[in-house]
Amino acid sequence: MNPTLALALAGIACLSVSGVAGAADRHTQTIASTCLSCHGAGGKSQGAIPSLAGLQKDYFVKQMQDFKSGARPGTIMKRHASGYTDAEFAAMGEYFANLK
Numbered sequence: 001m002n003p004t005l006a007l008a009l010a011g012i013a014c015l016s017v018s019g020v021a022g023a024a025d026r027h028t029q030t031i032a033s034t035c036l037s038c039h040g041a042g043g044k045s046q047g048a049i050p051s052l053a054g055l056q057k058d059y060f061v062k063q064m065q066d067f068k069s070g071a072r073p074g075t076i077m078k079r080h081a082s083g084y085t086d087a088e089f090a091a092m093g094e095y096f097a098n099l100k
């Protein structure tokens with residue numbers, strides 16, 4: 001793919017995501033999007049995995065820290081939580097809290 005086309009496509013993808021949560025920066029949108037394959041499109045789960053959309057920010061950050069430390073047992077979330085910093089938890093918490 002030529003570089004101009006790739007940039008144009010990236011711009012379109014970015015526009016469509018930024019419509020959802022307004023203020024979230026691109027890094028936050030990117031890392032948050034990796035969660036949605038399990039937690040449902042738009043953070044709204046259709047199955048047994050809990051939804052992330054509309055979770056209270058403080059609750060979200062606490063759960064992520066607890067998964068990371070092992071204080072909250074989980075099947076898979078320790079692995080996901082371990083990759084991120086407290087600042088990223090806070091940014092994602094803000095993002096998901098504003099997803100309706």
Ligand code: HEC
Pocket residue numbers: 031032034035036037038039049050051052060063064073074075076077078080081092
């Ligand atoms: C492979 C599937 C999968 C992915 C990807 C995934 N999760 Fe989860 N998540 C789960 C499951 C399953 C649970 C239930 C707890 C457990 O079994 O670990 C959970 C639980 C949670 C909870 C607790 C919700 C509550 O109401 O208590 C939060 C918060 C959460 N995940 C956030 C995230 C974030 C943020 C990401 C992306 C960085 C993510 N998850 C990626 C499967 C996933």
